[in-house]
Amino acid sequence: MPLASLRLTPTPPFNFAETLSSHGWVVLAPNTYHKETNSFSRIEELPGGAVVHLRVSAEGENVLIRAESAATLTAAQKNVIKTRVAHMLRLDDDYSTFYKLARKKGPPWAILARRGLGRMFRSPTVWEDAVKTVLTTNIAWGGTKRMAATLVNKWGAPSPLDPKQRAFPTPQAIAAVPLKKFEAKAGLGYRGPYLHQLARRLSAGELDLQVWLDPSIPADDLYRQLLAVKGIGPYAAANLLMLLGRYDRLGYDTIYRDFVSAKYFSGRVLPLKDMLAVYDDWGEWKFLAYWFEMVMAEE
Structure with missing residues (x-):
């Protein structure tokens, strides 16, 4: 059973643990979340049909991928694995303007950049x-x-x-x-x-x-x-936009409604346009602002 160790180097700030816990996808099959070791694993089918076991964890400032397979992986297969894991962790996305806006807003938003928050776990495809x-x-x-x-x-x-x-x-x-x-x-x-x-x-x-x-x-x-x-529909489309790296549209569901009404309107549910306007000043980053404000509120 050949085992390959592959490494990715994220652009800082990057927080591996926070990225894993940022979205519930990490516990949906075929993903398995290993909280005790700050890692996740999944079975991945590669182009051509090869099926590999992946275990992904932090290694200092790097991301370590341990890929176990029935046959020795080719260079092309290794590159596919690295590309897919980088996509899942959004390692190639640029959050500099998001962090700049967060720092400008001050507490509690400034902590987003310090902690490397912003990347949301997603699927490889x-x-x-x-x-x-x-x-x-x-x-x-x-x-x-x-x-x-x-x-x-x-x-x-x-x-x-x-x-x-x-x-x-x-x-x-x-x-x-x-x-x-x-x-x-x-x-x-x-x-x-x-x-x-x-x-x-x-x-x-x-x-x-x-x-x-x-x-x-x-x-x-x-x-x-x-x-x-x-x-x-509109809810699914807004959430897919987020998964595609577009954060300028909010997905209105009961979770959003309950959080915003409690946080900003003393439990009252206002008309839809007023509920959605809460994050207007975040522009292209409004979904991330909502999501990570909710994350910080739960801590």
């Missing part, structure tokens, strides 16, 4: 992020975890080192399952047909979700593209 976002709609977190685990356990590629452990299923794996069978086995409710159709479109080459990462696409155009996908 837009496909996985899109699926998991749809799984969060109109359901409690426990239901989201159950559905993600079902998709992985039923249609994810098994590891040759331990067939009980599986990767996140590819669009091709989902598209190959007849719709009726998928609905019956997945237990996703109304989400099933939407995700099955999305998988079929991706598998047929009709749609490429990775292009949504292109920063040159105007934010409003990207938002409209997201809404054009069946199953993605």
